[in-house]
Amino acid sequence: MDLFTINRYEESKVDKNPEKENDILANLLKKAEKRKRKSESKPTKNEEIPDKIEVDEEVLEAVKEEILETVPESRDLEGFQVLGQDGFERKKKVEMVLPPWLAHPTIIETKIKKDEGEEEDEPLDSINFLSDGIKESLKTMEIKHLFPVQKSVIPWLLDVYEKPGLFRPRDICVSAPTGSGKTLAFAIPIIQMLSERVERKVRALIVLPVAELALQVFKVFKKLAENTSLSVIMFSTTFPFHLEQEKIVEEYKGKFYSLADIIVTTPGRLVEHIHSTKGFSLKNLKFLVIDEADKIMDQVHHNWLYHLDTHVKDTTDMLLSGKVAPLCLNELKKNLQVGKPPHKLLFSATLSQDPEKLQNLRLFQPKLFTSVIGSFEEYLANLEKAANGESKDETTGEFVGKYTTPAELTEKYCLTEVRYKPLTLFSLIEENKWTKFLVFTNSADSAHRLSFVLQSMFAKSSTTIAELSATLKPKTRTEILTDFSKGKISGLICSDALARGIDIPDVDIVVSYDPARHITTYIHRIGRTARAGRLGTAIALVTESEHKQMNKILNDVGKNFLGEMTLSGEVDDTQAKRYSSALDKLRMHLEDQQRVKTMQKQLLKTKIPAKKSQEPMSLMEKLQVDVQDKMVVSTEKELNENEAQLSKTAKKKLGLIEKKRKRKAKGEQKE
Known part of the structure; x- marks a missing residue:
């Protein structure tokens, strides 16, 4: 340490104590002398550096004591702080402090349906x-x-x-x-x-x-x-x-x-x-x-x-x-x-x-x-123990960031693979004979594709499937919900537009086809069943990776892991063929839709914007309107003809596919 640094240190001191200053100056000069000796004792370039340096244990202990003595003193020195010292100290755990109204709520029981022997409401x-x-x-x-x-x-x-x-x-x-x-x-x-x-x-x-x-x-x-x-x-x-x-x-x-x-x-x-x-x-x-x-x-x-x-x-x-x-x-x-x-x-x-x-x-x-999280009886027992001084009130604020579900709800998961998800869902519906169920997807497009596949697979069955998403008109959505409530529709394939607040009576099963992106979405999905004290079941179709992610989300909000649901029998050849045929139809359906959308865009480009003012049109403007009307009519005719042609092509393709399958099946039987 040079004299300039010492002077700066001396000037920074507020409490001028001559005796203390002399002691500090003496210590600093001693340390400077030690550094000088060490630098003189360092080996030169030509000298060999020994592989191992022997250190006297007494000297090492003395150095340790000196360090321990100087560290606390350095805290008292104004203007100086030992860098990195905070990393060695154990940080205090900061506990969550809630406002009184959040920390001490009024607890509501989640159980609605009474068990046998319990007193009636x-x-x-x-x-x-x-x-x-x-x-x-x-x-x-x-x-x-x-x-x-x-x-x-x-x-x-x-x-x-x-x-x-x-x-x-x-x-x-x-x-x-x-x-x-x-x-x-x-x-x-x-x-x-x-x-x-x-x-x-x-x-x-x-x-x-x-x-x-x-x-x-x-x-x-x-x-x-x-x-x-x-x-x-x-x-x-x-x-x-x-x-x-x-x-x-x-x-x-x-x-x-x-x-x-x-x-x-x-x-x-x-x-x-x-x-x-x-x-x-x-x-x-x-x-x-x-x-x-x-x-x-x-x-x-x-x-x-x-x-x-x-x-x-x-x-x-x-x-x-x-x-x-x-x-x-x-x-x-x-x-x-x-x-x-x-x-x-x-x-x-x-x-x-x-x-x-x-x-x-x-x-x-x-x-x-x-x-309350957990059973209401446990909560009352904890309150009684806390009142008697037997234990602390551990329920204070434990609900924050956590969600509860109806006591009458059973939650399960079913493991599958991404490519077999529609087939797994189809098998679950057939095996368990579900008559009123909801299936949730993460988007309107996914709901449309899944509903098309299931409609194809249930074409010759009494199970009726319908699609419900935000892409439909409000009037259409209302009609579909009415038919579903009356039992005319067995299952609705819907996006999360229906997941919140809608009360549909007597829904037995809710299936999360796509895993919910957030825990609140999952809570509102499964809330469409087990309402007003009725029993209900919620099932999540997940892959291995989705299952781990879902368990983590549930654990973070204080919910228990779900029980597993499995198919009792394996998927037979008939179901596999139905699934394969439905996928082929879906592929052709999506291609047809894309072509129709392209033609609609072309139709819109040909339209001439109408004049908004009430002034009489000129001869040229009348001619333009006439041409526009003729173009629209001709384009619409062409669009209808193309749609009819596309449907004929699709039927031909389906016929060829069925013929190939029959030939293959006959060949396998002969062998």
């Missing part, structure tokens, strides 16, 4: 917190008792609104398995509390991610509101926009009056009405229900919550900014009634605990209702 007539009108509506819906999630959420909500008017209720988040009755858990208290309203205004808004799910929830609200004067209206892209506008607002003598009490909507349609429907107001909104909340939170492109918040908060912002000064308690109540933030109710089977996403919803002192 309380009948509707003996439940005190439900009104007579609600009980009658539930009986017409053939509901005899409440489910666990309804027993927890409904009385809590009704009790909250018995408190004084200035009291603002806590927002709630409910995470419960699919098919556990979450829709009725928010529909019953909303209908019961709003049934006493005097003036008709929009006081409840239910937001859902897709139109099919919105229609399902709308039907539940309509049923419950039959014995009341409440008006329930649905917003959806499946209906004309101007017809919806006429249903929600009425103008009389220059003043607008609401025609709806409860609105069920999708996010995009809601934003359209907020900005385009004159007189549409949500200033008196009391309840904001976000169903399938995790999906809604991911729909950032709509930014619907910002538009809703801006629409509702105008009066509240005026009050907080001091522009409107309440002079008495009555005036304060009046100001708070209009523009008051709505009570937010979040529901989902896979509710996110991501703080950033939850923060965007601006929840007010939220409360969580969640299903």
Whole structure:
């Protein structure tokens, strides 16, 4: 160490202690002298370096002691730090710290169906917190008792609104398995509390991610509101926009009056009405229900919550900014009634605990209702031990990032190979004689190919297969779902568009043909069966690599590994021939589709855009339109002729293939 470095060190010291400085300087000079001696004792280029250097053990111990003494001292030296020292220290384990509302939730039991010997649930007539009108509506819906999630959420909500008017209720988040009755858990208290309203205004808004799910929830609200004067209206892209506008607002003598009490909507349609429907107001909104909340939170492109918040908060912002000064308690109540933030109710089977996403919803002192990991009896036993001081409460926060499934659901996997997946699925359906099942794929194209193959293989069977994906028109999807519910269709091959929230009664089997890309997708897929206490089975068709990956995903969210399902018999020659024939048909079908798409593109290129203005066309423009119409007609004729020709070619090819197979089979029999 040179003198310049020593001077810099001396200048950097804040606490000037002469004795300490002299000691440090002496130590530094000693070390410099030692380095000088070592450098002089180093061998020159001509000298040989010994293979092994003998070191005195006493000297080695002395060096170790000196190092150990200097390291702690070096920490105290201001301006200096020993580099690399942190790597030798054991890092402290950082434990997850959750907000109190997440760490201490209200636990919901997942088991709905009672075992033999267990006490039956309380009948509707003996439940005190439900009104007579609600009980009658539930009986017409053939509901005899409440489910666990309804027993927890409904009385809590009704009790909250018995408190004084200035009291603002806590927002709630409910995470419960699919098919556990979450829709009725928010529909019953909303209908019961709003049934006493005097003036008709929009006081409840239910937001859902897709139109099919919105229609399902709308039907539940309509049923419950039959014995009341409440008006329930649905917003959806499946209906004309101007017809919806006429249903929600009425103008009389220059003043607008609401025609709806409860609105069920999708996010995009809601934003359209907020900005385009004159007189549409949500200033008196009391309840904001976000169903399938995790999906809604991911729909950032709509930014619907910002538009809703801006629409509702105008009066509240005026009050907080001091522009409107309440002079008495009555005036304060009046100001708070209009523009008051709505009570937010979040529901989902896979509710996110991501703080950033939850923060965007601006929840007010939220409360969580969640299903417990493991059995409810174990949870109660742990709570009792914790209360007696026998053990710590290990359930605190253990549900975060984990998901539960209905207790009545059986989950299995079936090992196969990629090229034999359709044949394995066909064999499982035939062997187990499934009559009502869903098969999920990862894309609409995959659903189309698989449905075509299965339709070909089941052509001479009573089992009927249909395709359902987002590529179909809404009306077609509704018709297919209706036929499936009535039993006219045995199995639906669908993409994940049907995986979330849709309630189809009496589905026995759900098959994941393609492995789900995320655990939430898997949870919503298998949730289409074992609903409302019924038994159900979920099967995943996986290869060896997919099975390992799936087990890892399930283990990360606290779920157990699945049991294996195998085919009792081997695939026979007849099934193999059917499969081979179906693949040949699929290949020709896809080629035909590609040719038709190419011709359609050519047809669109030949079209001349029509003039939008109402001005009379010139002679040249009339000639162009006539030529365009003739070209379109001729192209469509050509397209139909080509399709007919393609189908004839396909039939010829299939005939030749069958002849070759028959010849080959005869030759094998002779041998």
